Amino acid sequence: MTTPSTGDILLITKIVERCNLDCTYCYMYHAADQSWRERPARLSNENLDRLTTRFTEHAQQYPKAGLTLELHGGEPLLLGKRRMQALLKRIRDALSPERLFICLQTNAVLLDEEWLDIFAQYEVHISLSCDGPPDVTNRYRRLRRDGGATGQSVEDAIRLCLRWPEADKLFHGVLAVADPQTDGAAIVRYFYALGVRSFDLLLPDANYISPPMHLPAYRHADLLRYMTRAFDEWISIQDTEFKIRTFRELILGMFGRKSALDAFGADLSTISVLESDGSYQLLDVLRICGEDATRTPLHIEQHSFADFLAATAGTLPKPCARCLTCAAFNACGGGYLPHRFDGVSYDNPSYFCDVLFGLHRHILTHLAKVTPPELWQTRGAATG
Numbered sequence: 276m277t278t279p280s281t282g283d284i285l286l287i288t289k290i291v292e293r294c295n296l297d298c299t300y301c302y303m304y305h306a307a308d309q310s311w312r313e314r315p316a317r318l319s320n321e322n323l324d325r326l327t328t329r330f331t332e333h334a335q336q337y338p339k340a341g342l343t344l345e346l347h348g349g350e351p352l353l354l355g356k357r358r359m360q361a362l363l364k365r366i367r368d369a370l371s372p373e374r375l376f377i378c379l380q381t382n383a384v385l386l387d388e389e390w391l392d393i394f395a396q397y398e399v400h401i402s403l404s405c406d407g408p409p410d411v412t413n414r415y416r417r418l419r420r421d422g423g424a425t426g427q428s429v430e431d432a433i434r435l436c437l438r439w440p441e442a443d444k445l446f447h448g449v450l451a452v453a454d455p456q457t458d459g460a461a462i463v464r465y466f467y468a469l470g471v472r473s474f475d476l477l478l479p480d481a482n483y484i485s486p487p488m489h490l491p492a493y494r495h496a497d498l499l500r501y502m503t504r505a506f507d508e509w510i511s512i513q514d515t516e517f518k519i520r521t522f523r524e525l526i527l528g529m530f531g532r533k534s535a536l537d538a539f540g541a542d543l544s545t546i547s548v549l550e551s552d553g554s555y556q557l558l559d560v561l562r563i564c565g566e567d568a569t570r571t572p573l574h575i576e577q578h579s580f581a582d583f584l585a586a587t588a589g590t591l592p593k594p595c596a597r598c599l600t601c602a603a604f605n606a607c608g609g610g611y612l613p614h615r616f617d618g619v620s621y622d623n624p625s626y627f628c629d630v631l632f633g634l635h636r637h638i639l640t641h642l643a644k645v646t647p648p649e650l651w652q653t654r655g656a657a658t659g
């Protein structure tokens with residue numbers, strides 16, 4: 276086995292593998308892989324300690340490596356404030372913010388000022404999950420205990436984050452799942468009016484054997500319309516401080532910069548998921564592909580991060596032949612790996628190819644109107 280030279284790693288850590296929400300489209304609890312039922316509800320104290328030990332060891336082994344710890348779930352705030360503080364103190368005593376970037380993705384239902392104080396104290400960067408105005412979020416993001424609505428409490432949490440003195444530095448905005456039954460333009464306008472200046476529109480998690488589970492009448496044309504209307508609204512706002520990551524990444528790809536986003540074909544082999552039983556697994560959205568799609572034989576007790584990187588380097592599927600000759604490839608990258616699965620292999624364009632290609636063409640048509648043609652010739656950008 277060869278060890279990658281950079282040592283860069285993103286460790287997505289399932290500190291709690293249960294959730295207070297039961298979102299209809301969740302890849303964790305409603306997908307083919309139901310192995311979460313066999314794993315503990317949260318990472319043990321021993322494995323929480325090993326987390327710090329492994330990061331410290333890796334930082335010494337790779338002094339220049341980019342190290343990121345993403346606190347994830349389930350819902351990570353279910354760890355509780357006392358345990359979270361103890362975990363963060365131990366990690367920060369060993370690794371400064373300059374050495375280790377820590378981020379956290381939350382559904383925001385439990386978020387309050389005390390949580391924000393903790394994140395400020397230990398320099399934890401946070402993002403919230405929210406699909407749009409409360410009536411849109413309420414469609415799929417419901418409380419597990421009684422099916423109650425969450426949209427208003429999430430909107431309140433976004434406002435709280437925007438008022439936070441650390442907002443500029445530590446609040447990274449919102450992740451929304453695109454819902455083709457709504458209007459993409461209205462979603463963009465909602466977040467902008469709320470004061471959010473950074474968010475992303477994720478495509479639903481689906482592939483050729485598991486279409487979007489929460490959308491029985493799903494059609495690519497509807498999702499493409501949602502995305503193009505969202506793009507047009509974003510452009511019409513004319514505020515360069517207002518960032519929608521998907522659109523920015525596609526545009527940068529058209530100008531020749533390969534995306535670092537997993538959704539646009541970036542290398543996933545430096546992403547490890549630490550499950551609540553201490554096992555290292557591959558990117559967790561691969562759970563929509565089947566029971567064994569994410570498994571590795573590695574465990575944090577016996578194996579270092581370098582062992583994981585060495586085991587996965589060069590092993591993940593490459594883009595398919597059709598994508599490699601596609602005019603949109605430089606920006607699209609063949610899409611997200613879990614979306615390429617057909618039940619046997621990943622040797623396919625994304626299940627959302629029609630949406631990605633159509634969106635690429637739509638954005639390119641806009642850019643062609645507002646940029647000099649020489650730019651495209653000199654940059655060799657796609658013109659498909």
Ligand code: SF4
Nearest residue numbers: 598601607624625628
């Ligand atoms: S648009 Fe479709 S064919 Fe082209 S790179 Fe993306 S997934 Fe592949």
